Amino acid sequence: MSWSFGQIDPNAKSESYLERLLHEDFLQSVGFVLPPAAFRRALQRHPDVIRLSTAVRLGQVSEMMIREFTARLSSQFQEGNLLPGDIAISSLAVALESIQTDFAEEFLCNLARLQMRELATPIRVAQICWSMRVSFPKTEVRAFDFPAPRFQTSHRFSIETNRVRQQRGMRVAEYAKTEPCHADT
Amino acid sequence: MPTLEYFVVCRSVSTDLNTDEITLSNVIEDVYLQDREVIVLPRAVAVCSWNIEEGDSTDYQVLLRITVPGQLPIPFAVNLEKGRFRHRAVIAVHGIPAGIPGIMTFEMLLNGRHEATHRVIVHPPGARILDTPTSTLNTDAS
Numbered sequence: 506m507s508w509s510f511g512q513i514d515p516n517a518k519s520e521s522y523l524e525r526l527l528h529e530d531f532l533q534s535v536g537f538v539l540p541p542a543a544f545r546r547a548l549q550r551h552p553d554v555i556r557l558s559t560a561v562r563l564g565q566v567s568e569m570m571i572r573e574f575t576a577r578l579s580s581q582f583q584e585g586n587l588l589p590g591d592i593a594i595s596s597l598a599v600a601l602e603s604i605q606t607d608f609a610e611e612f613l614c615n616l617a618r619l620q621m622r623e624l625a626t627p628i629r630v631a632q633i634c635w636s637m638r639v640s641f642p643k644t645e646v647r648a649f650d651f652p653a654p655r656f657q658t659s660h661r662f663s664i665e666t667n668r669v670r671q672q673r674g675m676r677v678a679e680y681a682k683t684e685p686c687h688a689d690t
Numbered sequence: 691m692p693t694l695e696y697f698v699v700c701r702s703v704s705t706d707l708n709t710d711e712i713t714l715s716n717v718i719e720d721v722y723l724q725d726r727e728v729i730v731l732p733r734a735v736a737v738c739s740w741n742i743e744e745g746d747s748t749d750y751q752v753l754l755r756i757t758v759p760g761q762l763p764i765p766f767a768v769n770l771e772k773g774r775f776r777h778r779a780v781i782a783v784h785g786i787p788a789g790i791p792g793i794m795t796f797e798m799l800l801n802g803r804h805e806a807t808h809r810v811i812v813h814p815p816g817a818r819i820l821d822t823p824t825s826t827l828n829t830d831a832s
Contacts, residue, residue: 644705644712648782649766651756 522557522566523574526593535592541629548599548630558600561609568608571597587623594627602634613638692750692770692777695739697806699796703735703780712737712778722813723788730812731786738798738806740770740777753799754781759792759812788812 525531531553539547548554560566575597578590588594598616601609616624616631701716714737721730736754750770757763768779786794791814798806 644710644778644780645768645770646780646782647766647768648784651783651785651787652764 522553522560523570523593523597525553526557526596527590531596532592535596538592538626541626542633544595544626545599545630545633548596551596554596554600557596558603561600561604568606571608571612582623584623587625588627591624591626594624595630598627598631598634602638610638692740692742692800694798694800694805695741695776697736697738697798697808699734699736699808699810701733701735703737712780718808718810720811720813721794722818723791723815725815728788729785730788732784734783734786734796736779736781736783736796736798736808738779740779740800742770742777751801752779752781753802754783755795755797755799756783756786757795757797758787758789759794760790761787763797791817 531551534553535547535551538544557566561571575594578588578593581589594616598613601612613631613635616628617635619628621628698714699718700714701718703715704713705711706713718731718734723730734756738752740750740752742750752768752770754766754768755763756766766781766783768781770777770779789812791812794810794812796808796810797804798808
């Protein structure tokens with residue numbers, strides 16, 4: 506069964522979304538490791554990362570699975586050498602960037618705080634993901650008066666509802682009843 | 691170059707302090723002139739959201755240009771600050787005059803380049819369509 510872009514395969518095993526990040530096809534499709542900001546954007550567009558993010562959001566990939574996956578990757582750690590699964594960890598950080606759970610928060614925060622040369626790329630990617638996660642859009646608020654000649658009337662809004670119109674009509678009718686009728690006099 | 695995410699003109703906005711999500715209330719599409727009325731819109735709030743690319747490092751000027759039917763366009767300028775990847779501009783304009791029936795346009799320009807237009811139809815006096823009776827909105831099948 507072929508996957509469409511960003512769509513979850515119902516028959517796929519949950520582990521496959523994570524294992525896919527270590528697959529040779531995935532590593533080749535990602536290509537060269539770019540600078541962290543560009544690498545994050547490239548991973549954001551990658552179908553496997555989008556599928557993983559969707560699977561995490563839908564609960565098909567659990568927190569425990571991710572913990573086991575990262576523990577397995579970190580077991581390959583050797584001081585002075587780049588971690589073999591650094592692209593997978595970077596992809597995981599990007600996939601978790603938009604997930605609003607405590608675990609995603611913990612994962613990104615802890616990864617972004619690390620200072621290890623062996624994990625340079627995932628750490629920088631996680632730092633950018635973290636900063637994007639916590640940054641609110643800047644809102645610029647300005648108020649102006651329309652630079653037109655000053656008018657003496659009140660700022661009453663022009664739309665009147667039918668009910669208001671009816672009420673006003675009733676008032677006018679009541680007022681007309683109380684008014685002295687000059688024709689009779 | 692920043693790209694416009696959305697642009698709309700409404701009567702009021704509110705912002706959630708916790709999530710910073712914005713709520714737009716009463717989007718303006720039609721206004722109705724009345725006799726002896728000179729202010730047609732006591733307040734109009736133009737809201738636009740921009741995505742700023744990471745490579746964009748210069749300041750940008752957002753210009754709201756309001757054209758009331760029968761009058762010259764009036765510009766209102768706001769600067770987008772650098773250092774953010776998303777940017778909203780909320781521009782409130784008070785006391786927009788009635789002018790004459792026609793199309794009132796709210797144009798959004800970025801560094802002088804036209805990006806979007808919000809059109810509001812200004813109807814002549816007496817053109818107001820009757821309100822929909824509330825009974826027709828009742829979804830109760832019984």
